[in-house]
Amino acid sequence: MMLKKMIGWLLVLLLVPAVNAAEVPAEISAAIIAKLKAARPEMQFGNVETSPIKGLYLVRINGTQFLYASADGEYILAGEMYQARPGMFVPVQDLAAAKIRKELMDQVSEKDMIIFPAVDQRRAALYVFTDVDCGYCRKLHKETVPELTLAGVEVRYLAFPRAGVGSPSYKKIASAWCADDRQAALTALKNNKAVPENVCDGNPVAAQFELGHKVGVNGTPALVLEDGTLLPGYRPAAELLKMMGLN
Known part of the structure; x- marks a missing residue:
């Protein structure tokens, strides 16, 4: 399981392009590297x-780490840089990864999701990786989802059975995806009610579980905004609406 998570994150990181590296003038790049090598040749x-x-400027060091340097390389900063956005600070390095997540999420067909539509006009969409045996997933479904849909947010559920494919949790959530009334079956399971076991051929649960690993999900609920921003854990509706610029 841990290996799959590591591979998923590695795939995302490998796909993330360098941030405008070609735009750095050669003389600035050379000056920065010369100054840094003189200070730390090892x-x-x-x-x-x-x-x-x-x-x-961002300078990569020792393969996977980085620091920031002034144009002459004389002053450096080490640590993460964040962008201030409504309701949150987002790591700048995660912004590039968010583009990859968005591309991956856009490839998921709506017919393979369990969608709770906006009550009136749709103003935004929220992807939710969920596990029916997760306490905070149930809390999100009972408390947050109704408020979001009333506020114009379409909630798009994807399956992420934490115990893995073939587990009892997998069989439960697959049965929701295979039900005639997916919304009712998923809601029943989140209310700790039994639904008839029905793991149909061709259900998308295993594929969505793998997708979750690729986009960096390591627990549930995991929320993905339309721009690809990943939000781990439970969030109340007011906080999410603020992040989406809807309040």
């Missing part, structure tokens, strides 16, 4: 890339 310095802050 380190392996890689690409110099632009950052969202003018005059501050």
Whole structure:
């Protein structure tokens, strides 16, 4: 299980492009690297890339780490950079990964999701990776989802049985996906009620479980905004609406 999660994150990271690396003038890149090598010759310095802050450049070191440097390489900062967005701070490095997540989520057919539509006009959509035996998933379904749909958010459920494919949780959630009334079956399971076991051929649960690993899900509920931002864990409706700019 852990290996699958690591592979999923590795796939995302490998797909993330360098951030405007080609836009860094050669003389600035050379000056930064020369200054850093003079200070720490034992380190392996890689690409110099632009950052969202003018005059501050991202420099990759030792393969997987990075720091930020001034244009002359004399001053450096180590640590994560965040972008302030409504209701949250988002790591800048995650913004590129979010584009990959969005592309992956856009490839999922609506017919393979269990969708709770907006009550009136749809203003936004929220993807939710869920497990029917997860306490906070049940709380989200009972308390948050009704408020979201009333506020114009379409909630799109995807399956993520934490115990894995073939587990009792998998059989339960697959039975919801295979039911004639998917919404009713999923709601019953989240209310701790039994539904007839019906694991039909060709159900999308295993594929969605793998998709979850690819986009970085390591627990449930896991929420993905339309722009690909990943939000782990339970969130109340008011917080989510603020993040989506709907309140």
